Amino acid sequence: MRKNILVLPLVLILGALFTGVVLAQENLPTDDEVNAIARELYCPVCENTPLDVCPTEACRQWRELIRLQLSEGMTEQEIKQYFVDNYGARVLAEPPRTGLNWLIYILPPVMILAGAFILLSSFREWTKPKSVEAGTDEEREASLEKDDYVARFEEELKKRK
């Protein structure tokens, strides 16, 4: 009789706890949802480390902040803007496309194209036919028809013997 009296309150308490836990969990975003955003934000303190893998306590708190913001209905873009407003542009994986930052996007393709242009000019210069080259069409055609590879290979073999 006495044992039954003690068990009942315990069951009620545990039941309440589990119910609360279950209810709370149903509303909370999952770790995967948090990490999907955290992966694209960078730790404001430790350089070049995404929030989703940063091991520090501060980063853990920032991840929980993201979870809270998601549960309040904020979108990914709004969350990112919050972090930029509070910690600066360095939290983004890429510089925002404003002002001087355009240089990071424009300069590499410009330089690669410049390199390609220099290369093309050099090719044109190098492939200019010399006047001394007076080979006949027939000779040129004959040389093309040869299997260049086998001929060259056999020549190399002879040299190495």
Next chain:
Amino acid sequence: MFAEFGYGVLLVGFIVTIYSGVAAVYGVTHKSAALVESARRAQLLTFPLITLSSLILIYLLVNNHYEVAFVYEVTSRSMPTYLKVTAWWGGQAGSLLFWSWLLAVFTSAVTLRKWDRDAEFLPWVIVVSSVTLAFFLGMIVFYENPFTRFWLVNGNVMPSMFSPSAVATVFTPQDGQGLNPLLRHPGMVIHPPMLYLGFVAYVVPFAFAIAALVTGRTDDRWTRITRRWSLWAWLFLSFGIVLGGRWAYDVLGWGGYWGWDPVEIASFMPWLTGTAFLHSVMIQEKRGMLKQWNMILIILTYALVIFGTFLTRSGVLSSVHSFANSPIGPFFMGFVTLTLVTSVALLIWRWPLLQSETEMKSMLSREALFLLNNLLFMGILVVCFWGVIYPLISELFTGQKVTVGPPYYERATGPLFAGLLFLMAIAPLSAWGHSTIQTLGRALWKSFALAAVVTILLTFTYTQNIYALVGFFLVTLVLSATLYEFWRGTRARQKSQKENFFTALTSLMGRNRRRYGGYIIHISMALMAIGILGIELFQKETQGTLGQGESLNIANYTVTYRELASWNSPGEGVNYTRSVVDIYENGIYLGQLAPRIDFYYDAEQNMTIPGQRSTLRDDLYILLLDWQPVSTMGATFKIYVNPLVNWLWIGSLLFLAGIIFAAWPDHDPAEEPARRNAARNSQQTSAAD
């Protein structure tokens, strides 16, 4: 006592280094062979001197001399002996000494070679080596002294090499701080010396290039002398980069091998110019072309090697402000700038002498395709360099700090890497001098057809991701074209030599080490590309907190949390927390994995060690992030599935094997007279031309 002696030996080494450079210049300008010889011997002397000071430092590290600040910073009593030894390169001051020691080793080795045919190069090789070595020794002697000790002055502890005042006494802490636990992984123990071997070895070909510029020799001598140096430098640099990737994968806990971190890029940039150089120097040797461009490449490689050391050692990556405050940052920048300007000035002075000996006749010739290959490597270099530098420029000019992360690099370099894969397939099948669409097409159409078939099959069986399909098409193209090259060469030799296939293949490869080593490297690159495509495009991840007996699902896997144990290991100075999980795939039990967390007392730092199950098809990679020992026995796991990633490691091993094969010296004595005759014949032939 030992610290003072070590410092004294270093100082003498510094003075001897300066003497060798000055004596070399005086010797050559005053035509004094005796002075040049004196410079050479001084250069040789740097090796025992720096070796001695390094051994003293290692002695201090191993014997817990915590009155020495460097020893205090990078070791602790609980560290095993081998880690105390490798702590030599575990911190700033020690790693600069290690760099200097390697350079002394290499320059001494160079000065020991036979100089009969190249006596005019010797003084200038000494000058370049001694300037570089003096720079590093100067930084150590004056700014980053590993022998600095702690002194007790009026109740305060301060670091100083020598006694700061008459009443000061040496202060000895009871224990050291210990090496960062992340640096205790075998990959990270070996990674810095490999990287530094690669970095420092590139000083040698650069020194010969400068000697060629100063003396005005326009023949191939400098590239032939340094060919093996360039290959070994490339080998060690490649090995260092691969080890860095493996270390990142094993201990950083983000399920990847490469994060486009500036420190990673610092080692990748000289690899890019070094790789371009290996290709374009072949054009110089075969066709007498690109002498100017090869000079540019070797100068860039040297500058990037110093710059890479600077990036990883100066703190500039944290902030331009810490750069300004760093004692060695401005010196590094000054040194790189000065050497770059001097080298370019010499190159400009000699530019007319380095004109091409022959003309390029076809846009599809091998030399043209190699040049295109170089353009792509330089494109990747521009992307990387600018990505590293831009945050500093932004902070300097606008005060705004920005992060340049993976999305920038991946978007920009992806097409360039694809272009390189394509060239890797077609360039080896092109001909020196002239190729046409017809000849190239004839050689390549089978490989193209096979690649197309494979890609179509993959569309039906594996993926419709367009990037993956393009990638796999190119990979198949490289593999089939390169293997076709092996087959074609072997068949040709079979016919001419009447040998069986295996004999013909081994003879062919043995007699053309450089070429077929290169082909092995191409195959390994294709395999690495498979791994990179797999993990970059198809990686899956999930994270969750489990009670015992609960499961997480990812891809076809189910991971069930079984148990967790935590215990101390005082002898190692570590607390271990080890979890055990059961692995099922499609309901079938596969076994257990044991992800764990190691907590190091001295550094007060956690290190997560993943549980990994590796197959050719994928890696299952599980991290224990957190646990709650009291309330629910819950534990938080992060799980990655990384498809095809192990082809990256297989390809890496084959890559290293290919370089070793290409670089291995030919020591067939019967071949020696034949090679000399061939050399004589080629000289006569070129004279006739």
